[in-house]
Amino acid sequence: MRLPQFRRYGTRLLLLILGIVAVAQCADYFLVVKANRRNAVERIHQDLDEGARLFTRRVDARLDELSGRAALMSDDYSIRQLFLKDQPDPATVRSALRSYSERMGVPFMALLTPDGEEIGDTGGVLPKAALAPFKNLVKVAAAADDPRAKAFARLPPGGAAGKLYALLVVPIYAPKPEIVAWIGLALPIGHEFAMGLKADARLEVTFYFGLSGEMAPVESTLPGSDAVPVDSSSLGSGIRNVLVGGESYVTAYRPLLPLITPGRAAIALQRSLEAELGPSRLLERFLLLLLLASLAAAALIAPPFARNLSRPLIALAEHTKVIARGDYGKRLELGRADEIGALAESFNRMSEGLAERDRVRDLLDKNVSPEVAAQLLRDGGALGGEEREVTVLFVDLRSFTRLSESMPPRDVLALLNRYFDRMSGIVEIYRGVVDKYIGDAIMALFGAPVEQANHADSAILAALEMKSALARLNAELAAEGRAKLSFGVGINTSRIIAGNIGSSRRLNYSVVGDGVNVAARLQDLTRMSQFRADILISAATLAAARGKYRVRSLGAAPVRGRDEPVDVYAVDGVE
């Protein structure tokens, strides 16, 4: 189905411009949206990595700080006092440790023998069973070059109510390098820690723990039930998108290592993709507006532009119709310097050319053979007034007026045209030009307007051919039971004037001169008994002819308007 509006160039241009603008702007918009999303995800990835490093740094920094304080404490005079006794008093040890733990800002502190057995602890926060991991950590520390160790732990190790801690053991020297005891510290990796990390890293923080398989959230900055259990295989999966409360969060899981108690612990760092995209969304909305504005602008600009283009084309089309009607006089004035202006100019030149050709056609408004016409159009020249030698042939039907009186006009014309058709065909064959029909007579030119070296021969041969043709026509007429036709031919060769003759409204290419009269006169003579012959030529024609013909001299004949008579010859045939 063809849409009617597509027929109009303006509409097509409008659709094209709108299409290009729409495609370009939409591509722009979607590329920007895509790039924003990619950048946001990349930014979150970097922030997640940074967040994970920040977490490690914060834990390490806090533990290092505690380690420093514990080292200071271990060298303290008063703590050595505890070991001067053979059996330190448990209540004294506990109260002393509570005092130290308060001074250091940790909720739990234990004093352990060089082998990791408990001497005492602050109690309260952790039950006795929580101390087993410290013993393991002491073993690690004792084997280390720098005898201190840290690890994550879930305390108490068993049970559901455990919490995550970062543990630290620091030696007590008396003096260095003699380790007389260990101080064990437990730093809770809990809500406060998560909130602190969230504030600094702008990330949601969730701590996970699981004995095997699934890990459950133990602490989270996410509200309520948004933190969901996760399979422990996620630890190795790098960064993923996780739905949190129906929103997409870019999430990184990192294991908490080393974990000195059984199971697996991890930290999940997350940021909402939508929140990260917030600033980009503004830009995207602006781009969307820009897209619509561009489309509107294109819709406004395209029609005038299209009209600007189509109007001259319509004018050209109209002008074409004018030219088709044959009116070459009008010029197309578009007043433009661009390609369309050039087209209009070409159009004008074309109509001028057509006008010129038309004039030429006018001039050749005669029965001219196609070759002659082509040569005339090609060479162009020969149309100006000039003097040249030509041979003029007059052929006239005898007694046709009388014959025509006994026939209906339609038949007269039909017969005449039948006759003219044969005769003028022969003129063409011999490269002559039928100059005009005068009643039942034909005036033909040889050697003009097309140059012809042997124009006299052509004229004579054409006359002889016409005679044969007339005989054939008469045979046909006899068969039709109609009266015979007879004609007389007069041929003269002379220098005459050839060119466009007529008024400014109607020009004809023709010849004028005395020689024309002589030819006409010779044709007249064919009816006179003295010169009784079908074909008469002048001495000038005989002289110009190069071929050999059977001729008879018929003596001189006076010609009107001429002082000297003309020698007349009858042509009977070719020798």
Place this chain on the structure above:
Amino acid sequence: MNTMHRAAAISLLAATAVAVRAAGTVRVETRDPAGAPVADAVAYVHPLDAAAEVYPPAEPVAITQRDQEFHPYVTAIVVGTRVVFPNKDNVQHHVYSVSPAKKFEIPLYIGDSTETIVFDRPGPVTLGCNIHDWMVAYILVLDTPYFATTGRDGTAEISGLPPGRYRLEVWHPRLAGKVGRDLAVAEAGDTTQVVSVTLRPDRRIRRAPDGGGADYK
């Protein structure tokens, strides 16, 4: 080993036959795994055939504090020995030990302390100064009179040993556990024992250069 066993058997016979006055010497050469001599190691032997009687010296043994260091670094004594800690520095010191073999402290003092500490249990004792963390010294309290401390050449000579079988042990502050072997001492016989010891890294606190006169060897 065969020859040693045989030698031990012969010496046992000899010990019963010959008067108790006869004495032998055990020369101990301590070497680290690289073959270098190890100083400050205490080599001591316990007789395996008889109880060793120890007689603490009449005069106390002195461990001096000079240039804010203990001298000597390692001291071997027998159970019941009295030790004094004269302070030759112009700053006060606070000598203490929290070792199980002897827990004591002599609060800040200067000059010759009047306090004498009796080391009445065998075992290693680590000495420290409560206000100078880098100060450390060791006392090895022994329940045998046969001991000697290696010098810089890594050798120690235990002499005056009645012939018989002994348990030789080597102790060093940085030695984990004990290194020991059984041996036999013949009448007036000399035996040289090369003992290989592997020490833990020296983790003593390095003093600042202006701390004055630190000399650890």
